[in-house]
Amino acid sequence: MALVSVIIPTYNVEDYIGECLDSICNQTLNDIEIICIDDGSDDSTLDKLNEYASKDDRIKVISQENKGPSSARNAGLDNALGKYIYFMDSDDYLELNALEKLTDIAEENSLDLIIFKLINFDDGSEEKYETRYYNIEALSDLKNTVFSYKDIPDKIFHIAVSPPGKLFKRDLIKDIRFIEGVIFEDNIFFIEALFNSTRLYFYDEYLYNRRVRPGSLMTSKKNFADYIFVSNRLIDITKENGMFDACKASLFDKIIINNYSRFSQSQGESKLEYFDKLKKDFLAKKEEYADDNVFEIIPSRPREIFNSCIESENAREFDLSVKLIDSEILLQRTEDALETKKDQFRNYKEVTKAQLRSLRHDKNQLINNSKRLSAKVNELSYEQKLLVKENKTYKQENRHLTKVNKELMSSTSWKVTKPLRLAGRVAKK
Numbered sequence: 001m002a003l004v005s006v007i008i009p010t011y012n013v014e015d016y017i018g019e020c021l022d023s024i025c026n027q028t029l030n031d032i033e034i035i036c037i038d039d040g041s042d043d044s045t046l047d048k049l050n051e052y053a054s055k056d057d058r059i060k061v062i063s064q065e066n067k068g069p070s071s072a073r074n075a076g077l078d079n080a081l082g083k084y085i086y087f088m089d090s091d092d093y094l095e096l097n098a099l100e101k102l103t104d105i106a107e108e109n110s111l112d113l114i115i116f117k118l119i120n121f122d123d124g125s126e127e128k129y130e131t132r133y134y135n136i137e138a139l140s141d142l143k144n145t146v147f148s149y150k151d152i153p154d155k156i157f158h159i160a161v162s163p164p165g166k167l168f169k170r171d172l173i174k175d176i177r178f179i180e181g182v183i184f185e186d187n188i189f190f191i192e193a194l195f196n197s198t199r200l201y202f203y204d205e206y207l208y209n210r211r212v213r214p215g216s217l218m219t220s221k222k223n224f225a226d227y228i229f230v231s232n233r234l235i236d237i238t239k240e241n242g243m244f245d246a247c248k249a250s251l252f253d254k255i256i257i258n259n260y261s262r263f264s265q266s267q268g269e270s271k272l273e274y275f276d277k278l279k280k281d282f283l284a285k286k287e288e289y290a291d292d293n294v295f296e297i298i299p300s301r302p303r304e305i306f307n308s309c310i311e312s313e314n315a316r317e318f319d320l321s322v323k324l325i326d327s328e329i330l331l332q333r334t335e336d337a338l339e340t341k342k343d344q345f346r347n348y349k350e351v352t353k354a355q356l357r358s359l360r361h362d363k364n365q366l367i368n369n370s371k372r373l374s375a376k377v378n379e380l381s382y383e384q385k386l387l388v389k390e391n392k393t394y395k396q397e398n399r400h401l402t403k404v405n406k407e408l409m410s411s412t413s414w415k416v417t418k419p420l421r422l423a424g425r426v427a428k429k
Contacts, residue, residue, distance in 0.1 A: 002033040002058075004099055005082030005170070008090050009037050009072030014044040016091035016211065021052050023093035025059075029100040034059045035076045040066030045090075070178035070185050073163070077177065085170050087163035091211045094164075098207035102167040105203060109146050112197035114167040115139065115159065119206040123213035133160050134210065136202060143204035149194050153246035157234075157254040161190040164208050172196050183223055184230045184262075191234055195241040224262035225274040228281050231255035249297045252289070256302035260322060263315075275315035282310050301329060 006024055010017060024034055036059060038046045046063055053059040062075055073087060084103060088094065102114050118134040121127065138158035142151075149156060163186055176192045179185045194200075238244045238251055263274045289295060295303050304325050312318035 002082040003031040003103055004029065004033075004084045004086055004167075005076070005080035006032055006034045006086045006088055006099075007037070007073060007076030007080060008034065008088045009039055009069045009076065010041060010045050010049065010090040011039040011066070011069070011072075012041045012043045012045060013090040014041075014048060017045055017048050018052075019093050020088065020090050021049075021059075023096065024088060025052070025056050026096055027094070027099045028097045029103060032058060032099060033080070033082055035062065035079055036060070037062045037064065037072040037075045039064060039068065039072040068180060070180045070182070074177045074180065077173070080170060083170060085168045085173060087166070089164055089210075091213065092164065093209050095207045095209070099167075101205070101207070102203065105201060106167060106169070109199065109201060111146070111199050111201050112169045112172045113193060113199075114201045114203055116165055116167075116203040116208070117206045118160070118162065118165045118208040118210045120210050120212050123211050128209070134162070134165065136160055136165075139202040140204070143202050145201070147200050147202075148198060149200060149243075153243060154250050156191075156194065156243075156247055157250040159190075159194075161186045162210075163189070164210070166190070166193075168193060169197075179233075182229060183226045187230050188233050188237070191237050195237065195243070224266045224270065225277050227255075227259055227262045228274075228277055231259060232281070244292075248292060248294060252294050252298050253302050256298070256306055260305050260309075264319070272315050275309075275312075275318055279309050279312070279318075282306055286310065301325065 008020065008024070013020070021034075021036075024032070034056070036049045036053075038049055038061065046061070049059075049061045053061050060079065062079065064072070064075060076087075077085070084106060086099065086102075102116070105111065106114055115136060117136055119128050119130060120134065121129070136159060138155040139152070173189075173193050173196070176189060176196070178189050234251065234255060235244070238247050244251075259278055263271065263278060266274045289306075295306075305322055308321040308325065309318055312321055
């Protein structure tokens with residue numbers, strides 16, 4: 001049994017599958033099985049899969065008619081034998097030491113699920129860039145630690161749900177499958193897996209490189225209204241696991257905001273259909289949400305979006321009303337920011353005035369000290385002149401006394417009286 005089963009659904013990725021498989025086949029962890037499920041490609045993708053499989057016996061290729069990525073992933077799960085499951089998207093690539101790092105952490109800590117960061121890169125320029133969503137900023141205070149989903153009720157619905165950003169223990173998801181025929185199904189799969197787990201870990205490193213291109217699975221999706229079904233399933237799963245009361249604030253913030261976001265991304269008839277379905281769903285759930293005190297705990301924007309949807313007559317009115325809501329929010333934020341700047345300016349002026357008063361006081365002190373020092377210098381200068389004059393007088397007197405003394409000692413009277421002076425000293429003794 002392999003340590004890790006890598007599951008790769010593929011569809012028309014002949015230009016990218018080579019780079020993807022190279023990043024998996026060359027992992028520093030060798031104990032892996034690679035299950036590639038071609039979902040009815042009509043280009044050379046399947047041929048390239050078989051070519052790689054002929055050179056690496058760890059690769060198993062499954063070919064099926066086109067049923068969508070959920071079906072392909074489920075086929076991979078049905079054939080997986082590894083202790084851990086890793087889902088790879090066929091147009092992306094993984095850091096070469098990723099699986100070794102992840103399994104080492106999982107084994108050391110007896111983990112059910114590891115969550116890690118993804119980094120985006122542009123298909124054309126290959127420039128890499130971060131996003132808050134794939135940085136998993138909600139778990140930043142829990143990085144590199146073991147925790148339970150019960151420890152993070154306010155963070156659960158702010159975690160990126162993308163399967164490639166997770167390493168799952170197979171026993172954890174053995175009874176979970178992706179819902180087929182629905183987009184955004186990874187939301188449901190992740191929440192079910194999360195509530196099945198007891199030991200979680202957030203590894204604060206970028207191990208996965210996510211290609212952003214016009215024809216990718218996510219950027220080409222059209223049935224955005226599927227998110228209404230996904231939203232209701234998330235509510236049901238959260239209630240089934242006894243986490244509804246603890247999670248409902250972030251849950252409804254997520255599903256209302258995301259529903260409007262998906263509605264905004266829809267076009268033409270799809271957008272009109274999305275509005276009709278969303279309004280119908282919101283109207284049906286209004287009393288239920290009110291009974292659950294949802295509107296009292298969620299932020300103002302999702303609450304106003306909800307009300308705007310049920311009050312609008314059509315998609316155009318709904319779209320414009322939310323744009324008006326967002327404009328008013330932006331205006332309020334701008335006014336708040338302006339008021340903050342005004343307060344800062346007023347405080348700055350007060351501080352500046354105080355600083356000027358202090359500087360003036362310091363300046364006056366310096367001027368007074370300078371005057372006192374100048375007077376002291378003048379006084380010392382005068383005393384110095386007096387000393388110089390006195391010293392000159394003493395020198396003159398000294399020269400005069402020296403001259404007088406010399407004349408006295410050389411005089412006849414001094415010489416004549418010398419014997420008498422000597423006799424006087426002897427007599428004293």
